[in-house]
Amino acid sequence: MKIVFFGSPGSGKGTQAAEMAKGYSLTHISTGELFRAKVLDGTRIGRRIGDTIAAGSLVDDITANYVLFKAIEGLNRFLVDGYPRNIAQAKMFDLHLENMGTELTCALFLDVPIEVAEQRLILRRTKRQDKVENYRRADDAPTVIHHRFEVYRKQTEPLIQYYSDRIIRVNGTGSPAEVTRKIAKALREWE
Ligand code: AMP
Numbered sequence: 001m002k003i004v005f006f007g008s009p010g011s012g013k014g015t016q017a018a019e020m021a022k023g024y025s026l027t028h029i030s031t032g033e034l035f036r037a038k039v040l041d042g043t044r045i046g047r048r049i050g051d052t053i054a055a056g057s058l059v060d061d062i063t064a065n066y067v068l069f070k071a072i073e074g075l076n077r078f079l080v081d082g083y084p085r086n087i088a089q090a091k092m093f094d095l096h097l098e099n100m101g102t103e104l105t106c107a108l109f110l111d112v113p114i115e116v117a118e119q120r121l122i123l124r125r126t127k128r129q130d131k132v133e134n135y136r137r138a139d140d141a142p143t144v145i146h147h148r149f150e151v152y153r154k155q156t157e158p159l160i161q162y163y164s165d166r167i168i169r170v171n172g173t174g175s176p177a178e179v180t181r182k183i184a185k186a187l188r189e190w191e
Contacts (some may be wrong), residue, residue, distance in 0.1 A: 001024060001077050001078075001079075001105050002076075002077070002078055002102065002103070002104050002105050003020075003026065003080070003104070003105055003106055003107070003108055004079075004080045004083065004084065004093075004096070004104060004105065004107045004108070004163075004176070005017045005020070005079055005080065005081045005082075005107075005108045005110070006081075006082075006085075006108070006109055006110070006156060006159055007109060007110030007111070007112060007172060008086075008112060008114065008117045008149065008152045008156070008157075009032075009097070009117060009121060009125070009145070009148045009149060009152060010100070010112070010116075010117030010118060010119075010120040010121040011110040011112040011117050011172050012110060012112065012120070012172055012176065012179060013081055013082070013110050013172075014030060014032070014053050014081060014082075014108060015176055016172070016179055016180060016183060017030065017079055018081075018178075019180045019183075020079060020108075020180075020183060020184075021079045021121075022076075023168075023180075023184065024079070025077065025186075026077045026078055026079040026153075027075050027077065027078045027079070028078075028079050029068070029071045029072060029078055029080050029081065029083075030078070030080075030081045030082050030083065031059075031064060031068055031081075031082040031083040031085075032053075032081075032082045033082075033147035034068075034071060035049050035053060035059055035067070036053070038067075039053065043133065045063075049063070050174075054144070054147050054149040055144065055147070056144040056145070056146070056147040056151065057126075057151060058085050058086070058151060059085070061088050061089055061092070063093050063128070064083060064084075064085065064089055065089060065093075065096075067085045068080065068093070069096055084159065085155060085156050086155040086156060086158075087155075087158055087159065087162055089162070090159055090162050104166060106166045106167070107159070107163035107166055107167050107168070107188065108167075108168045108170065108183070108186075108187075109159075109160060109167055109168070109169045109170070110170055110172035110179070111169055111170060111171050112171075112172040112173055113173070114149060115147075116173055117151065118145065121140055121145050122141055122142070122145070123140075124173045125140040125141070159191055165173060168178060168186050168187065168190050170182050170183050170186045
């Protein structure tokens with residue numbers, strides 16, 4: 001099983017992808033997490049990636065492809081969250097998988113109205129939580145949120161069309177537990 005998981009910022013894709021990976025015993029690969037880890041290593045590349053993330057822009061395709069292809073090396077069952085972010089990456093990914101003699105099983109799209117997703121991001125920023133990884137990310141700053149949605153609309157949303165022959169579209173509104181149930185149901189029906 002090889003799945004890509006995508007949705008707008010604030011769609012809850014990180015949370016749901018982790019749940020799904022657990023439920024289906026898939027290796028969860030989040031390019032956002034991989035990049036955030038790279039920022040901490042203090043290298044020049046790390047700093048460049050950090051600046052890009054903080055600005056709400058996309059890391060360049062060559063770096064994103066490289067990081068993702070390396071992360072899935074040798075894996076048969078994985079769920080990729082946050083990649084691809086644009087059509088160029090999606091095409092490269094298809095080609096890469098084809099060269100490996102395989103293909104994507106499906107693309108799961110978490111559909112959340114922009115207003116709901118924006119509200120969630122604002123909440124994520126203001127709400128104090130004990131767990132730090134989701135709390136006050138630099139790219140959740142109000143000025144950056146707007147840009148992230150713009151990037152999403154222009155670059156990532158066209159993936160809905162690109163994956164139209166293998167997309168599973170799930171309504172991502174409701175509580176996290178409700179959304180998890182909806183995803184499980186959609187996958188059962190699709191299989
Ligand atoms: P995420 O955690 O998926 O929201 O990703 C956080 C940030 O990491 C994004 O806003 C981008 O700056 C960067 N990023 C993550 N995945 C990709 C990707 N596939 N291509 C380019 N940039 C990415």
